[in-house]
Amino acid sequence: xxxxxxxxxxxxxxxxxxxxxxxxxxxxxxxxxxxxxxxxxxxxxxxxxxxxxxxxxxxxxxxxxxxxxxxxxxxxxxxxxxxxxxxxxxxxxxxxxxxxxxxxxxxxxxxxxxxxxxxxxxxxxxxxxxxxxxxxxxxxxxxxxxxxxxxxxxxxxxxxxxxxxxxxxxxxxxxxxxxxxxxxxxxxxxxxxxxxxxxxxxxxxxxxxxxxxxxxxxxxxxxxxxxxxxxxxxxxxxxxxxxxxxxxxxxxxxxxxxxxxxxxxxxxxxxxxxxxxxxxxxxxxxxxxxxxxxxxxxxxxxxxxxxxxxxxxxxxxxx
Numbered sequence: 001x002x003x004x005x006x007x008x009x010x011x012x013x014x015x016x017x018x019x020x021x022x023x024x025x026x027x028x029x030x031x032x033x034x035x036x037x038x039x040x041x042x043x044x045x046x047x048x049x050x051x052x053x054x055x056x057x058x059x060x061x062x063x064x065x066x067x068x069x070x071x072x073x074x075x076x077x078x079x080x081x082x083x084x085x086x087x088x089x090x091x092x093x094x095x096x097x098x099x100x101x102x103x104x105x106x107x108x109x110x111x112x113x114x115x116x117x118x119x120x121x122x123x124x125x126x127x128x129x130x131x132x133x134x135x136x137x138x139x140x141x142x143x144x145x146x147x148x149x150x151x152x153x154x155x156x157x158x159x160x161x162x163x164x165x166x167x168x169x170x171x172x173x174x175x176x177x178x179x180x181x182x183x184x185x186x187x188x189x190x191x192x193x194x195x196x197x198x199x200x201x202x203x204x205x206x207x208x209x210x211x212x213x214x215x216x217x218x219x220x221x222x223x224x225x226x227x228x229x230x231x232x233x234x235x236x237x238x239x240x241x242x243x244x245x246x247x248x249x250x251x252x253x254x255x256x257x258x259x260x261x262x263x264x265x266x267x268x269x270x271x272x273x274x275x276x277x278x279x280x281x282x283x284x285x286x287x288x289x290x291x292x293x294x295x296x297x298x299x300x301x302x303x304x305x306x307x308x309x310x311x312x313x314x315x316x317x318x319x
Contacts, residue, residue, distance in 0.1 A: 004049065004206075014050075014059045022059075024048045049205045051197050068160045075153035082146065097133040108132075162190040180232075187228045195223045226257075247274035 013025045024043040053061030065072060151170070158168050164182040166174040174182065202221040211219065230236055236258075243249035252262040252269040263269025 064160050071156045095135045247272045
């Protein structure tokens, strides 16, 4: 039976044999079917749909998450810091001062945190005994650049995957005039490289193994991203008008793209039209030449008729 079955990348290794030929080794785990436990299967390149990613070295691609683990780890650390910061009612820490010597400072610290720590205990009145004094250590988020760091890490991770900031909710530098252009750049610079990888891999692996000889002459792989490039209504209509006037789209072609019913062929729904004012450059001036030749022949004919009216001898000369 011919089909496609998903394989876990973590269980797949890619290598070359002594002759330089590529092969894939897939190890089945204990969680899979009983007949496939702890077995290694050797697969040919034509049997595996492999989509290489970032930094392809001829064998495997690199994981963007692994390559940018420091940036992602910093984002996680900032998130954990923010959670602890606001869990303590945005008061990071403080110092309890005692003029003498404490026998059990841990007990006093734990008692203080239990009574006054956390957002649930905010704005409570503290009672200090025996000369105990509390000195808060306050660091504003702006001084610690916490908000700026959080925003930078969002853009940093988006940059790894080439995602425009407005697509992850960052609209600081976005407006109604440039979001459409950023969306077009997302298709061009983010999706197109992956689309090309997919199309090439599908052709290399599936086209040769899954298609019959007759199907290979009829089908091919092509991703349609026109839906992401449609633009607004006015731009689409202007594009359709240009295509219609230049003869490479019919009425039904346009209506199909707009999800409208087709016009019957007998009503010229499939008719291709061109602008009558346009002609091949090789034919430029041909109409003028034809008109000039016609006028010269007309004058010559008039001369012959006039000579013919003057006498028979002159008529013969005119002929």
